[in-house]
Amino acid sequence: MEDLVNMGLVRSIGISNYGVFLTRDCLAYAKIKPAVNQIEMHPYFQRDSLVKFCQKHGICVTAHTPLGGSTANTKLFSSLSCLDDPVIKVLAEKYGKTPAQLVLRWGLQKNAVVIPKTSKVERLQENLEVFDFDISDEDMEEIKAIDKNCRSNQPAKFWGIDVYS
Numbered sequence: 001m002e003d004l005v006n007m008g009l010v011r012s013i014g015i016s017n018y019g020v021f022l023t024r025d026c027l028a029y030a031k032i033k034p035a036v037n038q039i040e041m042h043p044y045f046q047r048d049s050l051v052k053f054c055q056k057h058g059i060c061v062t063a064h065t066p067l068g069g070s071t072a073n074t075k076l077f078s079s080l081s082c083l084d085d086p087v088i089k090v091l092a093e094k095y096g097k098t099p100a101q102l103v104l105r106w107g108l109q110k111n112a113v114v115i116p117k118t119s120k121v122e123r124l125q126e127n128l129e130v131f132d133f134d135i136s137d138e139d140m141e142e143i144k145a146i147d148k149n150c151r152s153n154q155p156a157k158f159w160g161i162d163v164y165s
């Protein structure tokens, strides 16, 4: 990838799903620092130390699965979504936003890029309307407290219902 950058064929290099250990390792040997680390990040998997580590080293964090991924699909995973969390619901109501908007705004206020996916046009619009409000520091702290350190992205276990084990 570095050769491709030097040849002018690639502008920036990204890494994905690198934890602190791998990112530190990469920084030790990379001649060109990765521009971005795309990692799973949402209120149930906040990854504070990894996010801070990347940002301290000038690596932009992109939050994939920013809504909790397929667990946000309540038809499949009824009780596991951070969008259903009581704290998220109450705060969403307080700000006059949907739980998804609140969760995306939380990601932005952690200085991450958020890349939600939806199959529904109306949700595309909903997910864009996150730039007209600020979550207070106090409420960010409340969201911090609901972290479950739970990865929802476990392809090997995806079709078993027990995705959080």
Ligand SMILES: NC(=O)c1ccc[n+]([C@@H]2O[C@H](COP(=O)([O-])OP(=O)(O)OC[C@H]3O[C@@H](n4cnc5c(N)ncnc54)[C@H](OP(=O)(O)O)[C@@H]3O)[C@@H](O)[C@H]2O)c1
Pocket: 016, 017, 038, 039, 063, 064, 065, 066, 067, 068, 069, 070, 071, 072, 073, 083, 098, 100, 101, 115, 116, 117, 118, 119, 120, 123, 126, 127, 153
């Ligand atoms: N680098 C990696 O290893 C990696 C891994 C996983 C994902 N990703 C990337 O991350 C992006 C998002 O991933 P993802 O789809 O897994 O997670 P996600 O965006 O967190 O969740 C998508 C789910 O949320 C629902 N949803 C979307 N907007 C909603 C809203 N406003 N209210 C309620 N539910 C909503 C969608 O259902 P509907 O379609 O019914 O709206 C879908 O079930 C994709 O670009 C994906 O490629 C990267």
